[in-house]
Amino acid sequence: MRSMGPPALEVSNLKTHFFTKAGIVKAVDGVSFAVAAGEILGLVGESGCGKSITGFSILGLVDEPGRIVAGSVRFKGEELTTASEERLRSLRGDRIAMIFQDPMMTLNPVLRVDTQMVEAVRAHRNINTAAAVHLARDALADVGIPSPEHRLKAYPHELSGGMRQRVAIATAFINKPDVIIADEPTTALDVTIQGQILAEAQALCARTGTAMIWITHDLAVVSSLADRIAVMYAGRIVETGRTADIVSAPLHPYTKGLIGSVPSHNKRGERLTQIPGMTPSLLNLAPGCAFRTRCSQATQMCLAEPELADVGADRAVRCFHPLLTEAGA
């Protein structure tokens, strides 16, 4: 239903590898997805699965020894992996913005909030400072900051963690970008503040038609926020589909394990269905399905690399032995 119009951002077969002394770390190894305007895509995975590096790769923010070795990132049809640094600079913070886990990473500790927000506007638009301050105030009000005029004059250290993250989100939204990449923006916050931020992000996306990629390890958060979910494991997307489909009938054994690991989904007091073992190191990862050592379904066949295969509408899974659903899909 949501797939109207061309995608705002399309990533195909993206590979970002890190060339370390110990060997090649394939942090992102063939990731493909697309987000349409106004859509929220949840990119879910555990630490070290490459979800953050995927976000950084889109904006060309991968540092040495990392490098995008293959694949393409298309923003409204424009190729970004080969774009000049100048072009990327003009897009970053204007058409494509990023929200980081730690708001102190985005905010300059020695500049006032208004200075930073005005800078973000004036770097991309030719308007005077007074107009930019006006925009900044409106942006702060949009994310639910009380008395935004006063907060504009504050330094980041004078604000609480939740307030700082709101300032970071307001700054990301200030130029009405087409795409926002949010990298675990609520992980460091309390539940009540997390609820507030989720509510505001949801409303802003719906109102401005911004496409959003919400990167997180928390399936529970993303299931109530995202339209579609992509699950990552060891540098690859293992399953993607509409949120309701994925949560109600996971096809990949890893997705099923992740859902089973969340306590609220299980019956109280019962043992949780745990995934045995731990995530493999991405350094010199053996070929074949990366999940096979932890998978109950694994067979000899899994020594080969499964492809991400389309199964039904808007649904794909990377597994030789996908779990059967009751509907027999």
Added chain:
Amino acid sequence: MTAIPIVEAKGLSKRFVRKPDLAARLAGKLGAEVREETVHAVDGVDLTINKGEVVGLVGESGCGKSTLGRMIAGILEPTEGRVLFKGRDRTTLRGRDAKAARLAVQMIFQDPYASLNPRARVEGIVGEAPLFHGLVSGADISAYVDDMLMRVGLDPDLKRRYPHQFSGGQRSRIGIARALAVKPEFLVCDEAIAALDVSIQAQVINLFMDLRSALDLTYLFISHDLGVVQHITDRVVIMYLGRVVESAPTVGLFEKAVHPYSQALLSEVPRISTTKRTFHPIKGEIPSPLDPPPGCHFHPRCPHARERCRVEVPVLKPVAAGREAACHFSGMFLNQ
């Protein structure tokens, strides 16, 4: 059920006072007004934990839940109030009794990286305390450490390794083995699984539940993750700005919370759902404990606040069987 509770906190308070620094003292000498800053981290908390119970202690950051946990574990000295272990005040115990009471209460810390000595081998980390306290003789310690490591699901062959050679989940198992090594009866788990990945979290939660039944342990489980708390605890205590606002059996609480803060907190629990949901968050943020609001601490954020809430501090009082709440209008919310 008339047994003596294993741990009882009575009127427990902890205040942290910041002494004025040099500049402030100089300013004071020159006639400026110098204010000592006092944080009421924990403010008159009563808590009873019975043998075999798993009690969840819940609240937002800065509400004093870790400070309370540390006082109960005996790591921090309370400013006021007493902690009774099996009915006896720990500070009055001497000699062997004092040591036994201390060893019986152990703590598991949040950060599996910072809470292990990076320069000690696993066998030293786990074996040091039981050896020092004479629970195990030097000849048996190796076998004893093996036993502890197996109990938490670690391979004893790895005991010559250092903490940095383990993953986060394994480190948290080492922390659990260290606590278990002195044969405690009561464990204070301070956000013990918060730093772990979801799939590893499930493994450690299962381990906690297995150990509870195998070793007859009692837990105080401090967490901000309400999903986990709902899953493993028998009773939940909710704190806000240093005070307990509600205490109730887990099942009853998740069915119906009495205190408006508990209601707000429980409605924010992220759940796996198949539908998108609209969030209805509570307004505002937790105020600074340096300058808490008068009356009920929650009144500036409470949708039901009235004049009385601004002036009178509500006391924690029974509202139903096994349930207590600190709200002037708890009766009204209970019957809603």
